[in-house]
Amino acid sequence: MQKIKVIMNGAAGRMGRALAQGLGARENMRLAAAVDTKASDVDYGLLCGLGELGFKQELDLAAAVRREQPDVVVDFTSPAAVMNNVRTCLQLHTPVVLGTTGFSQADYKQVAKWCADFATPAFIAANFALGAVLLMRFAQQAVKYMPHVEVIERHHDQKLDAPSGTAVTTLEMLAAARTPLAQGNTQEFERMPGSRGGELDGMRVHSVRLPGYVATQEVVFGAEGQVLCLRHDALSREAYVPGVALAVEKIVQVKDGVLIQGLESILD
Numbered sequence: 001m002q003k004i005k006v007i008m009n010g011a012a013g014r015m016g017r018a019l020a021q022g023l024g025a026r027e028n029m030r031l032a033a034a035v036d037t038k039a040s041d042v043d044y045g046l047l048c049g050l051g052e053l054g055f056k057q058e059l060d061l062a063a064a065v066r067r068e069q070p071d072v073v074v075d076f077t078s079p080a081a082v083m084n085n086v087r088t089c090l091q092l093h094t095p096v097v098l099g100t101t102g103f104s105q106a107d108y109k110q111v112a113k114w115c116a117d118f119a120t121p122a123f124i125a126a127n128f129a130l131g132a133v134l135l136m137r138f139a140q141q142a143v144k145y146m147p148h149v150e151v152i153e154r155h156h157d158q159k160l161d162a163p164s165g166t167a168v169t170t171l172e173m174l175a176a177a178r179t180p181l182a183q184g185n186t187q188e189f190e191r192m193p194g195s196r197g198g199e200l201d202g203m204r205v206h207s208v209r210l211p212g213y214v215a216t217q218e219v220v221f222g223a224e225g226q227v228l229c230l231r232h233d234a235l236s237r238e239a240y241v242p243g244v245a246l247a248v249e250k251i252v253q254v255k256d257g258v259l260i261q262g263l264e265s266i267l268d
Contacts, residue, residue, distance in 0.1 A: 127263070
């Protein structure tokens with residue numbers, strides 16, 4: 001069996017190492033290189049729990065791609081770096097799976113254009129945890145019957161963007177299924193600016209950043225005499241491995257220069 005050759009970008013982070021360990025342990029995948037903003041003198045396999053792999057973390061993504069000719073690059077880096085990383089991969093005709101969050105609508109359009117220009121696919125998902133994707137689907141059904149809704153997302157205190165990409169995607173999915181509605185008291189006011197959170201189409205979103213969390217999201221629906229709460233907890237970063245592996249397996253089968261958005265788009 002020919003294994004899918006993977007480069008991990010963002011390899012030094014906790015997410016990068018968890019994904020590298022999970023993907024590298026799969027029978028149909030092989031880690032070919034590890035890229036990060038920090039180099040290392042230690043064999044990367046020892047850093048991510050796979051045993052010696054024969055390579056170390058390196059700094060130059062383009063050089064690694066040219067040398068290894070991977071089937072796919074998996075990018076979990078930072079909002080500030082991700083667009084340059086995407087362009088680098090697509091220019092070198094290497095498919096890329098992106099779990100880095102912080103994409104704007106303009107960014108999505110730009111990535112789609114690069115995919116078309118370089119005839120190479122990309123896969124972007126706000127969340128690769130299958131349970132989180134199911135939560136969004138369930139919430140989209142519930143909002144048709146309980147349109148008063150707010151979203152609460154909780155992450156570790158090192159996360160850079162707020163609200164999370166998952167929360168934004170959830171709100172967009174809710175808005176697509178929900179009749180527009182002005183929630184709450186029209187005379188409401190904030191004693192402290194921002195205390196009612198962000199807002200999209202009349203729905204509020206609240207971001208919590210504390211040590212101890214990996215990622216948690218609640219979608220809370222209110223109706224007369226009742227409250228419905230849908231919640232997903234990612235208890236460890238291993239929760240994202242099956243979804244990323246599914247995206248990797250999907251994108252290597254795509255021959256066109258298309259942008260695939262959302263893990264939900266490839267679930268049966």
